Amino acid sequence: MAQVKHLVQYLMLVGLPFLGLLGVLRIGRDMTAPMAVHGTYLVTTTGGTGGSCLRELLADSSLAVTQSGERIQVRVGRRAVRLDGQLNGNRLRAEGELPTTTTCPSGEPIRFEGLATRVAGQVRLDLQLRAECAACGSLTLEAFRARREPVAGS
Amino acid sequence: MPNTVLLLSQIAVILLAGQFMGRLLGRIGQPRVMGEMLAGIMLGPSLLGWVAPSASAALFPASSLGFVNVLSQIGLVFFMFLVGLELDLRLLRGQGRVAVMTSHASIIAPFFMGSLLALLLYPRLSDDSVSFTAFALFMGAAMSVTAFPVLARMLTEWGITKTRLGAVAIASAAVDDVTAWCILAVVIVIARSSEVHSSIAFMLGGTALYAVVMLTLVRWALRRLEGALRRHGGLSQDMVAIVVFVVVLSAWTTERLGVHAVFGAFMAGVVMPRDERLARPLLERFHDLMVILFLPLFFAFTGLRTSIGLISGDLWAVFVLIMLVAVAGKMLGSAVAARSGGLSWREALAIGSLMNTRGLMELVVLNVGLDIGVISPALFAMMVLMALVTTFMTQPVFSRIYRGGHPQRSAAGVRATVAAS
DSSP states (O other): OOHHHHHHHHIIIIIHHHHHHHHHHHTTTTTTOOOOOEEEEEEEEEEEEEEEEEHHHTTTTTEEEEETEEEEEEEEETTTTTEEEETTTEEEEEEEEOTTTTOOOOSSEEEEEEEEEEEEETEEEEEEEEESTTTEEEEEEEEEEEEEOTTOOO | OOOOOHHHHHHHHHHHHHHEEEEEEEHHOOOOOHHHHHHHHHHHHHHHHHHHHHHHHHEEEEEEHHHHHHHHHHHHHHHHHHHHHHHHHGGGTTTTHHHHHHHHHHHHHHHHHHHHHHHHHHHHOOOTTHHHHHHHHHHHHHHTTOOOOHHHHHHHHHHHHTSHHHHHHHHHHHHHHHHHHHHHHHHHHHHHHTTTTTOHHHHHHHHHHHHHHHHIHHHHHHHHOOOEEEEESSSOOOHHHHHHHHHHHHHHHHHHHHOOOOHHHHHHHHSSSHHHHHHHHHHHHHHHHHHIIHHHHHHHHHHHHOOOGOOOOTHHHHHHHHHHHHHHHIIHHHHHHHHHHTTHHHHHHHHHHTTTTHHHHHHHHHHHHHHHTTSOOHHHHHHHHHHHHHHHHHHHHHHHHHTTOOOOOOOHHHHHHHHHH
């Protein structure tokens, strides 16, 4: 009788949670998470207007994206300027303050356009970039995942 | 090339901070390891990087962290070897149904609750480069970890290893450890199979073959060391060199298989002969260097990766939920199982409070998760905080529950022995 009691207890305390675990794995199988954009990208210039401060900061530099779900943190350029932002679908928007040492002509807003590329495993990720700063105060970076394609030859 | 002056400065600061915090926390009855873990967090972006960003950037520039990482990884490999060496599954013998039920329930209850939590966290804190299965299994494994070495040391210091409570707790923690590592290995295989261009079958097959070779051939070969021990009358330098070689080779193999070097190191410890003339001197030779130098480096590296600033707004509510799941799953799961096995509620809850100790084993698991990209930086920060809080609460909670039945052991006595550990 005691054996049966222990068996029942074991099934309740171990067997049931195990079945629950299997159920969770089954339920979660079709769940989706935000698009992955994290990683380090290489930036190349494709266009833009205005002075040289954003080019100085962004052109031929790197862009490090840290991601926790839809929350994004971007470190831009050699000075690792930190921008915080959000991911909505395949669009990313991050904002931050430019370092006070950045010099650029006063007046009109300055725009930078570029392409950030990252190779992760067998997949190449492209981010279309558009950055704007007003009087070198704050920087807004917008990007969207343009392409996700296999690396040539793989 | 490493900047030697910078690297030595980093090591000096890390050791000083670890020693200071270890002593400080020791004064309030916490284990030294708790203070060292806190010191690591304080040196990272959560405190130093926040209050003195220029000092932080000068002392820990991003380009130099690779060298701290390498040193901490070497330390971690040998620490995991010691964990494997200390693990003795013979402890389970004679503990009967209570130990079996407690150990199994203390794994599956937090594992299930962790996976349930994953349903909520996956869309919020993960991304589509990680499958839900890998994420949920990792959360389960991370929730079910118990810091076996810390627990064993606490019980020894308190002098309760021979009591029923101590024996059940230590046997359950030993089973937890082995199970959690096995599950984590599977999670890594699932998560990494696409990243390292290997098929799951190759990685699982390779890992299974490796485990069989270690448990049969390598174990048999290592038994020959016992004969050499008898002939030399003790542990010679040549024998230590052989042991180090086995550890490194085993860690290299699992890293190459795509699992993780820590598994190979742990396995090397498990297959070592349990001869007291070998195990004890090995532990003594490695222990001090590990505790004084390498573990603080690992804590500092963990702290440098932990940014508590990433936890903001509603993520604090998520953190509270993680804490509830961690404590309820581990503590109550173990306690209910121990109670069902015939222990009193007081003993059962005391076991639950001990099993809730996650300590640095949790940090090892979390670092592996962050390395392979299964968890995001914000979730990593929350889980590191959870590891710190559950480790911190062990001593006061256990002391409160246990004191009632053992009036001869004062709270101060318990605190003093914990501090010494």
